[in-house]
Amino acid sequence: MKSAVIQLPGLNRDRDMIAALTKISGKAPVTVWQTDTDLPDVDLIVIPGGFSYGDYLRCGAIAARMPVMRAVAEKAAKGVKVIGVCNGFQILLEAGLLPGALMRNASLKFVCREVKLQIANANTVFTNAYQPNQIIRCPVAHHDGNYFADAATLERIEGNGQVVFRYADGTNPNGSINDIAGVMNENGNVLGLMPHPENLIEAAHGGSDGRGLFESVLGKAA
Amino acid sequence: MTKARVIVTLKNGVLDPQGKAIESALGGLGFAGVAGVRQGKVFDVVLEETDPAKAEEALRKMCEQLLANTVIEDFSISIG
Numbered sequence: 001m002k003s004a005v006i007q008l009p010g011l012n013r014d015r016d017m018i019a020a021l022t023k024i025s026g027k028a029p030v031t032v033w034q035t036d037t038d039l040p041d042v043d044l045i046v047i048p049g050g051f052s053y054g055d056y057l058r059c060g061a062i063a064a065r066m067p068v069m070r071a072v073a074e075k076a077a078k079g080v081k082v083i084g085v086c087n088g089f090q091i092l093l094e095a096g097l098l099p100g101a102l103m104r105n106a107s108l109k110f111v112c113r114e115v116k117l118q119i120a121n122a123n124t125v126f127t128n129a130y131q132p133n134q135i136i137r138c139p140v141a142h143h144d145g146n147y148f149a150d151a152a153t154l155e156r157i158e159g160n161g162q163v164v165f166r167y168a169d170g171t172n173p174n175g176s177i178n179d180i181a182g183v184m185n186e187n188g189n190v191l192g193l194m195p196h197p198e199n200l201i202e203a204a205h206g207g208s209d210g211r212g213l214f215e216s217v218l219g220k221a222a
Numbered sequence: 223m224t225k226a227r228v229i230v231t232l233k234n235g236v237l238d239p240q241g242k243a244i245e246s247a248l249g250g251l252g253f254a255g256v257a258g259v260r261q262g263k264v265f266d267v268v269l270e271e272t273d274p275a276k277a278e279e280a281l282r283k284m285c286e287q288l289l290a291n292t293v294i295e296d297f298s299i300s301i302g
Contacts, residue, residue: 057288108239148237
């Protein structure tokens with residue numbers, strides 16, 4: 001399993017993501033700079049979290065228009081798996097690769113804490129290492145994670161099983177509609193989520209609940 | 223040159239937590255009777271195009287592709 005991590009100015013979770021992918025797959029991901037238009041031949045592309053372009057205009061708006069994102073969209077259309085975490089999720093939404101939008105947290109405050117996540121769909125390439133409806137712990141750290149979609153879109157993605165992660169046990173930190181924490185595209189190969197599973201993969205993190213996402217998508221570690 | 227102003231606002235029905243906070247702060251300052259506040263963005267754009275129709279068409283594309291997120295926002299363009 002070969003993976004790539006996209007790098008853009010202002011992203012700051014790329015090192016954590018590279019460490020997680022390396023530890024779990026046994027292979028370091030290729031890193032790809034925002035101006036690259038020729039992506040390497042990989043099975044998984046990850047857009048990590050941070051504050052690309054200082055969150056100017058809207059979170060992820062400028063990053064989503066960078067050349068590398070056209071290449072990501074082409075790969076996604078061919079079925080390559082893509083994961084966006086936090087700002088990466090915002091970028092995938094702004095690029096039109098996922099449905100809906102992320103708005104300012106309802107509390108208007110930056111939230112940095114641990115939440116509970118329900119695996120709302122365990123029958124995906126991103127979550128098959130988890131049990132259906134399993135509740136896991138996961139850290140969040142964001143200011144704009146308030147997921148919104150219009151009624152028709154919401155009905156469609158709920159009906160299609162595109163809602164993959166939901167905040168559970170009253171821990172919705174941002175006011176997201178239907179407690180949505182992560183969604184995938186209709187084809188099931190592009191996933192975006194606000195929480196940071198890469199920050200809960202080993203004992204030193206205080207737990208390994210986030211590992212399942214990487215084990216699902218990468219296969220169990222060699 | 224054509225000078226234009228683009229106003230981007232949240233669509234009706236989209237919750238605006240920032241507008242709500244501003245509304246409540248106005249109440250706190252003693253401004254009674256504020257029934258609602260919606261926050262938006264203003265872009266003043268100067269175009270080299272001199273034909274207003276062509277300028278407006280270009281601005282519309284700019285709004286759809288970048289200035290507004292049409293999932294949650296509406297935009298309006300005024301020229302001159």
